[in-house]
Amino acid sequence: MSPITAHLRNISHLLVLALLATLVMCGPSTNAAEQKYWELSPYRVQLHLAVDDSYRPQPELGPRLVADLQQQIRATIYPLWTTKITLATGPEKQRLLTQLDTLEKNPAGNFDVEKLTLGCDKQIFVIVVSTPLGMTLKSRELDCTTRRWGAVQQRQVRQAWMLSTQCLDLVCQTFSPLATIRPIQGDDKEKAQALNKNVLLRFRGSDLPQQTDLSFLTVPGEAYQPLMVRTSSSGEVKADSIRDIPWTYLTLGEKKEDGWHAAVHTGTRRPFGVRRRGRIEHLALAIRKPTGTTKVRFHARHDATQGLSGYEVFRREPNAIDSQPMGLTDTVGAVEVLPGESVVTLLFLRSEGQLLAKVPVVPGAKPxxxxxxxxxxxxxxxxxxxxxxxxxxxxxxxxxxxxxARVRDRIKNGNLDEAQKLFTDLDNLPGRAKFNQDIKSAENRKLNHSNDPKVQARIEKLFADTRKLLGRFLNTRQISELQGELTTARREKSS
Incomplete structure (x- = not known):
């Protein structure tokens, strides 16, 4: 890079920072200033590179790849990324090469999450392993804001001259953009309704100047995990103050005048609440290219060991009208969800016609x-x-x-003694009082009661509906009328 080019880029960077400071200080409101600061904030990316060239020794491969990546990022993605690349050595290198997919399970030393998040927005780990077929590349991301690990991405490179380009392409594929979630503008009622169907995503660094096309970062149809983040009074974010918004995913839609719109897929009524409160922020983290399947296990709320076995599961794509049966949950209450036409799939759990749960799933995002x-x-x-x-x-x-019918037939034929005998058999049948007693007995059984208000309401409705059947089919008026007919027939015969 020539000194003049470097000088011009430094001036450009200073102008961006000056513009950012001006917007923050002179913005119309604090929220607007914070939002503009977010959209002009670059990602601080720390890239860790581990190279295993034992099959085909190339001592210069690691340093050369670091230099090539730094140059390519500077020429294409900067200023969205301010990147520092380090070449792993010793125990750190060995662990990356052997435990990339399990780094979060045994955090220690340089891989402690809280240490990794200090002064950084993204930690990306890349390994390059020489093989008889070329080079195997693997990459994985830790988002420092949300403390969420991404899935391992990998590819095979056969031509050595494509290594740095393919490596950067894999890093970009691993990188998960982060956005704030905002309601689409409208009155309060419209906002509340729209927030359950569509939201506005404001991406970090989206207003920074771009040297090249960065559309690969915002792919329509891609899934996002919404999260709720609570910050301290000093603006710090602790690991225990971050949680996924339950049973909810977003899919990126199209970019409009007010920004990127995203569809909400949720199993809850108000996934984001009515409004933002205090130091709570709603964020969305991209789920990049999920692969594989996800096992969904349904269990009793009061006892996680009690799987709901033999329950019906239906599946529906977000834009479909009809649901398709998947089968029954297995002995532990689980069902395996394969990828479908859409990245997000809706599961419905039913039992005896009752809808028990609606759960959106991104197959492969979580095991x-x-x-x-x-x-x-x-x-x-x-x-x-x-x-x-x-x-x-x-x-x-x-x-x-x-x-x-038989009593009336005997009365009609004048066989009143036989009619009386049949009437006695009729009178001995269980009546409404007997069935009411049985219903009350079943209703009072402790095993037929639930501590869950919704379930108890369904149980009470079952008993109420059954009592209505008694009134409809065991009407005593029919018996009284028949007895009157028999009495009249006897009186007429005796006279």
Missing amino acids: VIEVPIADDTARLRAQASLTSLTERLIDTVAQRNILI
Whole structure:
């Protein structure tokens, strides 16, 4: 790089910083200034490179690759990234080469997350391993703001002259853009409704000047994990103050005048609440190219060891109308979700026609998702009791109608003694009082009660609906009318 070029780039960088300071100090409001600061803030990227050239020794490979990457990033992605690249050696190199996919499981030394997040926005780990077929590249990211690890991305490079270009391309594929989540403008009611369907994403560094096309960072249709971050009074973010917004994903839509719009896929009514409060920020982190499957396990809310086995699971793509059956949950309450047409898939858990859960899933983003469900066992027991009772009710109503018809037939033929005998059999059938007693007995059983208000409401509705059946099919008026007919026939015969 010539001295003149370097000088011009330094001037450009200073102008950006000056513009940023002006906007922050003179902005119309604090929120607007904070937002503009976010959109003009570059990512501080620390790139760790580990090279294993044992198969084909090239002592100069590591230093040369560091220099090439630094130059390419400076010429293409800067100023969005301010990058520092280090060549790993010793134990750090060995651990990257052998444990890249498990760095978070045993954090120690240079890989302690809290240490890695100091003064940095992105930590990206890249390994290059020489093989008989060329070079194997692997890369993984730690987002320092959210403390979230990305999946391992990899590719094979056969031509040595493409190594640095392919390495940078893999790093860009690994890099997960970060955005703030904002409501789409409108009145308060419209905001509240829209926030459950669509949101506005403001990407970090999106207003910085670009040397080249960086559209690979914002890909329509790509999935995002929304998170809630609580900052301290000093603006610090601690690991225990960050959490995923449960059962919710976003998919990037199109860029409009007010920014990037994203669709909300959620299993909750208000995933983001009504409004922002205090030092709580909603962020969205891109899920880059998820691969593989995800096992979704449904279990009782009060006992995670109690899997919901044998429950129906349906699947629906976000833009589809009809759901497709996936089958039943296995013995531990789990079902495996394969990638579909869309990056996000909606799962519906049902039991006896009751919708128990709606869960959005990004197959491959997480190996396992645990979904606690309100214990439906009590409702199922109550339903089983009432099913048995209903079957007895149907049988009783059938016998009753047959006997009523036979009594009337005997009365018509003048066989009143036989009619009286049949009427006695009719009167001995279980009546409304008996069934009411059985319903009350089932309703009072402790096993048919749930501590979950929603489940208990469903149970109470089951008993109420069954009582309505009694009033409809075991009406005593029919018996009274038939008894009157029999009495009248006897009186007429005796006279």
